[in-house]
Amino acid sequence: MKYLIAIDPGTDDTAFGVVVPDLPGCFSAGDTVEEAIDNAHEAAKLWLETVIDDGGTVPSASPFSALQIKDDYKGWIWAVINVDLSDYPTKQSAY
Template identity: 55%
Template sequence: MRYPIAIESEDETHAFGVVVPDLPGCFSAGDTLDEAIQMAKEAIELWLEVQIDEGGDIPEPKSITEHQANPEFAHWIWALVDVDPAILSDKAERVNITLPARVLRRVDEAAKSRHESRSGFLARAALATLRREAS
């Protein structure tokens, strides 16, 4: 998947600013053009992960030509950022973990009381922890 990014040229006091028009609120910056593009890729991946975690929709990218018609982006530089579609996958993967028996019992009790599977409970708890740490 390739998302167009609009890059505002740097000046003596500002870095290159980046906006991802297809992803509301997704923006980034970099001291060099290459760094701005790399930081945009990270911002896009994080934006997509949060949308998926929160059950939101993933917008399809529009063409650069469509975005160039927007006067807000007059004189901006355009680039495309490749995003690996695998990061969008919610396909279940089997993993092998080791937990102390007493922890596993507590996990199973908590999952059962919430009418969840062990895997579902652990996934939800992990995502909640990651969201708290990100904010």
Template identity: 55%
Template sequence: MKYPVAIEPGSDTTAWGVVVPDLPGCFSAADSGLDEALDNAHEAIAAWMEEAIANGQAIPRASSIDKLAKSGEFDGWIWAVVQVDPAWMDERAERVNITLPRRILALLDNKASLAGESRSAYIAQLALQTAVSP
């Protein structure tokens, strides 16, 4: 899935501004240029989606750049596209087989029990807490 982003060019004294029009309130900035602006946009999109999923909100489909550019809201800005892995939005469970030392499994099971969760749910929570971007 590709999301268009509008980038307001920065200068020596101002940051580059980044807005993701299809995701209300999703924005970012960068100090060192276009590459950093796109990297930060990707992180902002990931954080926005994670929050939306956690709150049970739907993820809006991406619009075309042509449609967004015609609105005139971002005249003079640079348009780019940020690729997002669609699996990031897929909530279907998938069985996996992992190999861990028994000591680690015992630690996981103990912590999962203390948290009132299954091993799988506990591992998923750990992954979500440490996820930076899809």
């Protein structure tokens, strides 16, 4: 499953913060953009694994056009992560 991630550029004194908008509460950070993306991937895998283990539904990915217009992410960097869910039996949501 491919999910968009939003990366807060940070400053000289702060790390790059990153969120997975389609996975509520899923966030991470990194000292570089690359590290932030890698950490977001790990956070998303753990988030999804927890939802699946608890019998929940895996959220569908939103289209970029729906996320890029949100004020919360103005000026942020966008990237895509791919989380392989083939090892987990899942129920995917319809939204």
